[in-house]
Amino acid sequence: MAPHLKANTADRILDVAERLVQTKGFNGFSYADISAELGVQKASLHHHFQTKAILGTTVISRHRTRFLGALAEIDAAGSDAPTKLNAYTKLYADVLRKRRMCLCGMLAADFETLPKPMRDGVVEFFAANEVWLAGVLESGRKKKTLRFAGTAAATAAFLLSSLEGAMLVARSFGGVAKFESVVRKVLTELMD
Amino acid sequence: MAPHLKANTADRILDVAERLVQTKGFNGFSYADISAELGVQKASLHHHFQTKAILGTTVISRHRTRFLGALAEIDAAGSDAPTKLNAYTKLYADVLRKRRMCLCGMLAADFETLPKPMRDGVVEFFAANEVWLAGVLESGRKKKTLRFAGTAAATAAFLLSSLEGAMLVARSFGGVAKFESVVRKVLTELMD
DNA sequence: GTCTATAGGTGGATAGAC
DNA sequence: GTCTATCCACCTATAGAC
Numbered sequence: 001m002a003p004h005l006k007a008n009t010a011d012r013i014l015d016v017a018e019r020l021v022q023t024k025g026f027n028g029f030s031y032a033d034i035s036a037e038l039g040v041q042k043a044s045l046h047h048h049f050q051t052k053a054i055l056g057t058t059v060i061s062r063h064r065t066r067f068l069g070a071l072a073e074i075d076a077a078g079s080d081a082p083t084k085l086n087a088y089t090k091l092y093a094d095v096l097r098k099r100r101m102c103l104c105g106m107l108a109a110d111f112e113t114l115p116k117p118m119r120d121g122v123v124e125f126f127a128a129n130e131v132w133l134a135g136v137l138e139s140g141r142k143k144k145t146l147r148f149a150g151t152a153a154a155t156a157a158f159l160l161s162s163l164e165g166a167m168l169v170a171r172s173f174g175g176v177a178k179f180e181s182v183v184r185k186v187l188t189e190l191m192d
Numbered sequence: 193m194a195p196h197l198k199a200n201t202a203d204r205i206l207d208v209a210e211r212l213v214q215t216k217g218f219n220g221f222s223y224a225d226i227s228a229e230l231g232v233q234k235a236s237l238h239h240h241f242q243t244k245a246i247l248g249t250t251v252i253s254r255h256r257t258r259f260l261g262a263l264a265e266i267d268a269a270g271s272d273a274p275t276k277l278n279a280y281t282k283l284y285a286d287v288l289r290k291r292r293m294c295l296c297g298m299l300a301a302d303f304e305t306l307p308k309p310m311r312d313g314v315v316e317f318f319a320a321n322e323v324w325l326a327g328v329l330e331s332g333r334k335k336k337t338l339r340f341a342g343t344a345a346a347t348a349a350f351l352l353s354s355l356e357g358a359m360l361v362a363r364s365f366g367g368v369a370k371f372e373s374v375v376r377k378v379l380t381e382l383m384d
Numbered sequence: 385g386t387c388t389a390t391a392g393g394t395g396g397a398t399a400g401a402c
Numbered sequence: 403g404t405c406t407a408t409c410c411a412c413c414t415a416t417a418g419a420c
Contacts (some may be wrong), residue, residue: 027219028305030413044386046415060386101301105357107303109293111364119364126365147300148336150377157361157370158354158377165357169349172303172311173318178349185342185350189381201403222395236404238397 010048012038026056026110027129053111053115060121064128067091071132081140082191084161088133089183092163096179099111101171105164109110116192130156137190155190162186202240204230210251214292215257218248218302218310248299252313255295256320259283273332274383276348277351280325281375284355286373293363297356329382338382346358347382354378 007015016037020029031042031052049055074087095102104125111119133156138147148155162182170179199207208229212221223234223244241247266279287294296317303311325348332338339349354374362371 016263024305025217025219025302027217028302032412032413041387042414043388043416047385050415052414098286105360106301108360108364109298110217110220113216123365126361149380154373154377158358158374161361161374162350162354162378163357164360165353165355166350168297168300168356168360170316170352172300173315174349181346182350182353185346186354190343223397224394233405234396235398235406239403241398244396 009040010042011036013040013045013048013055014059014062016105017055017183018063019057019100021056022095022103022106025106027113029083046075053118056115057117057121059123060107061105064121065123067125068120068128081136081143081145082187083138085133085140085146085190086188088136089163089187093176093179093183096167096170096176099171102164102167105167108164109168117185129160133159140190147192200237201230201232203280205232205237205240205247206251209247210255210295211246213251214287214295214298217298218274219305242343245310248306249309249313252295252310252317256313256317259317260320272331273335273337274379276328277325277332277379277382279337280328281355281379284359285368285371285375288359288362291363294356294359297359298343300356301360318352321352327349332382339384340382351378 013034017029020033031045032046034040035042040091045055049058070091071088074084077083077087079087092102104122107114107118107122107124112121114122130153134152137146137148137152137155137159141148141152163186166179166182166186169184170176196319203235205226208226212225216229226232226237226296227234237247241250263280266276269275269279271279284294296314299306299310300318303314306314322345326344328339329338329344329347329351333340333344355378358371358374358378362374363367
């Protein structure tokens, strides 16, 4: 709430690290990159985040907190299910507009090379997303504002997969316009 | 055609490099990894592929040739459009079963860190896939074996995105079963 | 909490013998 | 075509002064 004009060093490190993970992947950047960008020595970065694994884990957990906060805000608005799904896809579009990949989508690509705590964070993020989506879908089906075959859980998995894939592909091939075209196709199936 | 019992060194290097890209990403492996696995010194690898960029570019172009060959085989079978789409998704499922990501899907994640020739290869691969898919979709619509709204090109982009995303997510969260569940959902929309 | 300095290892890449 | 040996830049991480 209280807006600090200058974030503290740890947060500024996390900001840069988060962006670098989302654009270059966890193995595509180093402490030296963060050091150069912030004008802070590498040793100072290690003071705040002793190892890269700890830095990565912290990036994930801060991101999950914020993302779940955004979902809570969507819920708090009290809109109907289709509006909630639109708002959800807008979260992804906003990330893509910054030329970034979904944090956990990127880390899913790097998955095999990640330390265990980061892997766990990625899986938790996907699970939380699917739980939230399934809830929205189920409520939409009850109120007849959404239509879909099969379980809400399977439809949630389909939604998450399609959004992640649309981001992944669009970042190199087609851009925001293609992402939004795919999103419209996905949502239309549920809402028409 | 002629089955060599032992592939030549260059091909064996490409085999390992391809698998490492698909599992760890382009920035997640080194010449040392290939060296250890093949029992060949790093300097020898550089004799066959002078730089990592050349190695990566060669992996992509060999993969594109093989993949387009697989699509040509599907076409040669002369099946109807739904059968072709099923065969196409099976190509992806087979990769996932080997616990690998689609080569170009993985490289799409690494995109920002790739040398230009590799970027071009990734984009070409996606473009070729969408062209092929759009052709199958258009022919299916003509013969009323497939139904979809909008253009064949947009539907092809949706298909590709969903398959890439389903692979990306399923590799860390849900496995082959979830991938196939998503695929069934995607194809059912077109075939029901 | 930030710095300088450095350790110890690995990255991609090359030279030159065989 | 494969090897040994080596270069140098960069990596993560630590020690210790300020």
